[in-house]
Amino acid sequence: MDYARFVAAFLHRLGVHGAELEDIVQDVFMAAHHKGGYRPGAASPTTFLARLALDARRTTRRRNRRFWKAHSASLASALFDAHSPTPEHDLALQQAAQRCQASLDTLDPETRAIFLLFELEGESCEAIAAAFGLKLGTVYSRLHAARAEFHSQVARAERRENSLPRSTQGKNHGPRTHALTRK
Amino acid sequence: MAREPTRLLESDELSASERGLLEAALAQPPIHFDVSKGAARFRARRAALSAPQPNRSTLEAIAKRVLWLAPIAGFFTGLYLLLSPLPDAPAHPKTNAMQADENSVRAAVSNAHVETHSAQPEKAEPIQRPQPAQNPRKRASRETAAPHPTLDGARTVNASAKRAASAGSRAPRRPESTLTPTLASPSPPPAQPPTAPIVQDGAAPPAMTTVEAIDELRATARARGLLMSDPRAALALLDRITRAHPKGYLVEERDALRVLALSSAGQRDQAERLAAAFLRAHPDSPFADRIRAVADR
Numbered sequence: 121m122d123y124a125r126f127v128a129a130f131l132h133r134l135g136v137h138g139a140e141l142e143d144i145v146q147d148v149f150m151a152a153h154h155k156g157g158y159r160p161g162a163a164s165p166t167t168f169l170a171r172l173a174l175d176a177r178r179t180t181r182r183r184n185r186r187f188w189k190a191h192s193a194s195l196a197s198a199l200f201d202a203h204s205p206t207p208e209h210d211l212a213l214q215q216a217a218q219r220c221q222a223s224l225d226t227l228d229p230e231t232r233a234i235f236l237l238f239e240l241e242g243e244s245c246e247a248i249a250a251a252f253g254l255k256l257g258t259v260y261s262r263l264h265a266a267r268a269e270f271h272s273q274v275a276r277a278e279r280r281e282n283s284l285p286r287s288t289q290g291k292n293h294g295p296r297t298h299a300l301t302r303k
Numbered sequence: 304m305a306r307e308p309t310r311l312l313e314s315d316e317l318s319a320s321e322r323g324l325l326e327a328a329l330a331q332p333p334i335h336f337d338v339s340k341g342a343a344r345f346r347a348r349r350a351a352l353s354a355p356q357p358n359r360s361t362l363e364a365i366a367k368r369v370l371w372l373a374p375i376a377g378f379f380t381g382l383y384l385l386l387s388p389l390p391d392a393p394a395h396p397k398t399n400a401m402q403a404d405e406n407s408v409r410a411a412v413s414n415a416h417v418e419t420h421s422a423q424p425e426k427a428e429p430i431q432r433p434q435p436a437q438n439p440r441k442r443a444s445r446e447t448a449a450p451h452p453t454l455d456g457a458r459t460v461n462a463s464a465k466r467a468a469s470a471g472s473r474a475p476r477r478p479e480s481t482l483t484p485t486l487a488s489p490s491p492p493p494a495q496p497p498t499a500p501i502v503q504d505g506a507a508p509p510a511m512t513t514v515e516a517i518d519e520l521r522a523t524a525r526a527r528g529l530l531m532s533d534p535r536a537a538l539a540l541l542d543r544i545t546r547a548h549p550k551g552y553l554v555e556e557r558d559a560l561r562v563l564a565l566s567s568a569g570q571r572d573q574a575e576r577l578a579a580a581f582l583r584a585h586p587d588s589p590f591a592d593r594i595r596a597v598a599d600r
Binding site for chain 2: 128
């Protein structure tokens with residue numbers, strides 16, 4: 121498996137972009153190197169790396185290291201994910217993916233990571249608990265909280281969309297093109 | 304939940320929209336990440352950490368000699384201190400307060416805010432951090448009018464600087480900040496309507512402190528986060544950020560966010576008008592495609 125791509129994609133889902141993402145990926149593998157690499161156990165290689173990624177992201181955000189070095193490029197991608205224009209049919213998909221991310225924005229990074237690892241990456245709760253140093257029950261409860269928040273945010277967005285007067289809605293019913301949130 | 308829960312996508316508890324969002328997140332196109340470049344960078348970094356270290360036995364030998372010589376050196380040093388005459392008291396012993404005064408003088412001189420003694424020391428400008436009420440134009444004219452004393456002349460203005468320091472003001476830690484416009488402090492609302500687009504002339508943003516830049520970034524990110532859930536709140540926040548940072552790093556981003564927030568809030572006419580203005584000002588912006596979609600409706 122391409123663990124570098126996994127770490128990059130995982131960090132991207134946590135809202136890391138551009139130059140900052142490349143730096144944090146490096147930090148993740150350097151941390152793994154310092155730890156002596158992955159040791160087979162209850163945690164899977166991906167949950168092991170996900171935990172390191174979460175820690176590295178937290179450390180980098182706290183220090184704001186390198187952030188201003190390429191601020192314009194990284195901010196552009198962070199705010200609008202504007203790497204390259206996408207075809208129309210991909211644009212709706214990308215916007216939907218970003219709406220999914222937005223629904224998890226209110227969660228703390230660890231809970232969000234648990235949700236992403238379980239629901240999207242297919243990791244087991246046991247592997248997540250082992251990698252994050254949590255009790256299995258804690259993972260269950262955080263997953264439950266993340267799901268509740270996901271449902272709530274999606275329902276809230278739908279209510280807001282449905283409450284807009286028909287006259288103020290778009291002239292066509294194409295995909296809404298405003299940027300979606302991603303932390 | 305006492306056992307492993309069923310994944311949402313494998314369960315029946317999702318609504319159609321929720322399922323669509325999760326499936327879209329799962330099918331998200333791969334991000335742009337150069338694995339080979341990252342691997343090369345990692346190898347270089349690891350190689351730097353694995354640089355040859357001094358021979359362990361050599362280190363041990365050096366450590367042993369240092370440990371053996373340290374008490375002997377300490378003995379002779381103590382003997383010297385006991386037998387040598389006490390040094391004469393300096394003519395002007397520096398206390399902490401005097402050192403602080405000297406530092407403030409140096410800072411004041413480098414800021415060119417302190418007039419020379421040959422002028423009128425009594426009218427020397429107090430050393431202060433920029434205040435909102437101060438007019439940057441008057442500050443600039445004052446700076447250009449007063450000569451710039453060198454550090455050698457610092458002693459001659461020590462008296463006026465001491466008075467200024469004792470008046471309760473303190474020297475700025477970052478002298479260059481006093482030369483910046485009042486952007487360093489909250490500025491009054493701009494003359495133009497907050498929702499009007501700010502056309503950039505391509506010039507680099509003026510100097511901002513790191514704290515201000517981070518504040519601008521966080522506030523802009525918060526506004527972006529409100530786009531979906533509360534676009535009107537996003538608009539109000541964008542106006543507030545514009546008042547606080549009229550010429551920050553993220554003016555273009557905020558202009559684009561404003562267009563999208565107006566579109567989300569149902570103010571399509573204004574959104575289309577601002578979108579057209581944005582595209583005229585930033586035709587090659589990375590946000591141009593998104594904004595063009597709003598303008599073309």
